[in-house]
Amino acid sequence: MGISEQRVIQRMVPTLLRLRKTNFYRVIQRTLMLTFPFILIGTFSQIIQSTVLTKQGFFASVFHLSKWVPYYKYLHYPFDNLTNLTLNSVAVIAAYGAAKYLAKLHNRDEQLAGLTGAVALLIMAYQYTNQAQLGIFNALMLGTNGLTGALITGGVTGLCFKWFGKPGDEPQAPHTTQILQRTFGSLLPMLIVFLLAVVASLGMHWLMVASYSEETWEAFQKFATTSHSVWLTFGIAILTLFLEIFGLFGPYQQLTSNTPAMNTNLNYALAHHSAYNVPYPFTADTLYHAFGTFGGTGMLLALVIAIFISSNNHNYHVVARWGLLPALFNSNGPILTGLPVLYNPIYLIPFILAPVVNMGIAAMAIAFHWMPPVVYPVPIGTPGPLIAFIGTNGNVVALLLGVVCLIISTAIYLPFMHLAEAIVNAAQVEVARKGGNDHAKES
Amino acid sequence: MLKNPSGSRRLRSLIVLALGILFLGLLIGPSYRWTRANVTSMTGRHDSPMSPIIMIPGSSASQNRFDTLVTQLNKADKRKHSLIKLTVKKNDRVTMTGTLRPRDNEPVIVVGFENNKDGYDNIKKQARWFSLAFKQLTSKYQFNNFKAIGHSNGGLIYTYFFEHYFNRTDIKVKRIMTIGSPYNFSEANLDHKTQMLADFIKYRDKLPKNATVYSVAGTENYDTDGLVPARSVEAGKYVYQGQVKHYTEITVTGNNAQHSSLPQNQQIVTLIRQYVLDKKPKRSRTLINNTTTNSE
Known part of the structure; x- marks a missing residue:
């Protein structure tokens, strides 16, 4: 396996290196690098805001912060501000x-x-309003x-x-x-x-x-999040992942709560005192959000771990170390822009494959009744491997499956990470060979 | 910038990874406790047989407004509904008097306000105060459904509350009855919509879809109950009709059909018994039925 992987990497490096050297790609990479520090700061602010200072957040729920932290109601304002002006206007x-x-x-x-x-x-993001007041900016575009x-x-x-x-x-x-x-x-x-x-x-x-594009889009999103057929769920998950590696907005990006399917499931589980046999076991919530988003869209927590255990690239290690904490709480911004993963054809395959494989495993486990589907409420920003555990009311199999999924995803990401690393190294070797002058210009 | 991480750098990364895993491991326990407690409390609410009747009096009336009504109801119903009264002060504090009798699943809860003045601005404030009282009720009593009765402005407060504050998915309102509620204030002409009515119509899609709504009007003559024009009560159809499961208009005339007497009106007490209260559990009847089927 190791040797053949090396050979495949060797064969692919020159092509991808050529792509990397095009103006187009260089501009994208430099730009993403420029946004990285803003995204990093914004992401930290955002995870504090959403997990600690939102009532439904993970830490706030688990440690009942709103009950005993003084002035809890007001603490989120500065973080709202910081997040909005960094991450949300990047x-x-x-x-x-x-x-x-x-x-x-x-x-x-x-x-x-x-x-x-x-x-x-x-x-372009400015929104015209009927009122005489100043218009507001379209948050989605910024x-x-x-x-x-x-x-x-x-x-x-x-x-x-x-x-x-x-x-x-x-x-x-x-x-x-x-x-x-x-x-x-x-x-x-x-x-x-x-x-x-x-x-x-x-x-x-x-x-x-x-x-009425907004309404059409909303209708589509509603259709997507309320779908409960297995194939539709997988199809829309793939579409979401594909759109998101190209920096766009996928139908599953938003974690919508209170979809009809979810409510039906919850009511069924509460009425029967068991989450097995709920009417809609295969939905966005039971599969995609519970097993396909560890470390944010694309299972990037797995990529972080892959870098930790086998990367030789110093920069990768630095980005991964900074990105670990956000990734634990499902924020993938720093890894997406820091490595970068966004617009990176190398990561296209694992970015889609890893979540889909996990969803497949989860669907199988649910179908064979190894574990109940995720039906109970899960706090915002719950660490990926714990989502299924909490959402099944503390089912041990769900916890183990979360860990297994993480390991499998890491294995999926490893060869692609090696390929990306080989290209970075090849580029560095080339630059070094060209001599000191060009090198100085490049950096 | 060709720099391979030395052994120590790599080690540092692995330490960070180990710390991350340890961190996750430590969170398993608290997560488990939280979800267990959460699911238990949700199950408790879901299985609860309790279904209170929550009443809001009109302007210038206190939490004692419905005392006569409740006495009449209890007498007619041959059941003793507990009467619990809440008052929301101007500074958002909520006081509660009265107790829930054991095994009473249908208590009457009355929510009054220290500031019980008329006017749209006050109705908005009172709706917010009501939401505070409601929140307190939901944390004290584990009910998953309730019935709403609002007299006069109480019905308007309820409407504003349902449109702007009520977003619980675990609690639903089964039936709503507004009694003499002037949806268009004292304006009898429906071409002149007050700001409040316009706002009610604007946000009507937020109204609970599964509720059955009754709007009761009283009339002393052909067009007013002495205070509120019948046309103004009728305007409720622009808000509720088509938005909720059923919307029924009822007009009561005769004795005690004057605006302030409506809660004591014998017809209205009957309507409340018939439409708002839950049916009595007919255990004895079932037994008899069983025996008859057996004997057949």
């Missing part, structure tokens, strides 16, 4: 980064390009789910600067005239970007009004 930073790095590649005014990209994104849109916005901004701007090296000894010239050189692309953004924003609003 797309602005991504738009800045993408525009900046692309402009830099083409020797344009990177600072103005970056800021233009960020403002263009805000223009948070982590807006990353893809932000990268596109930034990319288009960068391209506009490339096509319509004037190239110019940064003045060595900045005189006012030179700076002014450089600024005016960027005026045309800035105007074009803003105009495009306004048109796009109006277009999106028109589309939303004309096609």
